[in-house]
Amino acid sequence: MKELTCIVCPRGCRLVVDEENDYATAGNACPRGAEYAHAELTAPTRVLTSTVAVTGGIHPRCPVKTAAAIPKGLLPAAMRRIRAVCLAAPVQEGQVVIPDLLGTGVDLVACRDLPRAD
Ligand code: SF4
Numbered sequence: 001m002k003e004l005t006c007i008v009c010p011r012g013c014r015l016v017v018d019e020e021n022d023y024a025t026a027g028n029a030c031p032r033g034a035e036y037a038h039a040e041l042t043a044p045t046r047v048l049t050s051t052v053a054v055t056g057g058i059h060p061r062c063p064v065k066t067a068a069a070i071p072k073g074l075l076p077a078a079m080r081r082i083r084a085v086c087l088a089a090p091v092q093e094g095q096v097v098i099p100d101l102l103g104t105g106v107d108l109v110a111c112r113d114l115p116r117a118d
Pocket residue numbers: 006007008009010011012013027028029030031032033034
């Protein structure tokens with residue numbers, strides 16, 4: 001048995017999952033909890049949020065996130081890749097910063113507009 005907290009919605013149900021019984025889940029108030037438990041214990045994923053450097057903008061860094069969840073095991077490599085990025089202002093919200101991050105098929109995108117400083 002494994003205990004998890006469902007992070008799909010703010011209710012935060014405490015889940016008890018039987019890994020040896022096809023991931024049978026108890027404690028979930030809705031079906032999404034069972035889906036989350038199965039995914040978390042077989043192929044966990046996360047949306048990655050971070051910032052990248054920007055030159056010539058009103059701020060030195062721009063917030064970014066993956067457009068969808070990526071495998072949790074790729075997060076350290078994704079952060080190394082993100083740390084190497086430096087954008088030139090202006091940046092547009094939704095702009096693709098890194099296409100197909102680490103071959104996941106998921107783009108890293110800018111989370112805000114960042115105009116030039118002049
Ligand atoms: S099981 Fe359903 S209600 Fe409970 S935290 Fe997860 S999504 Fe929310």
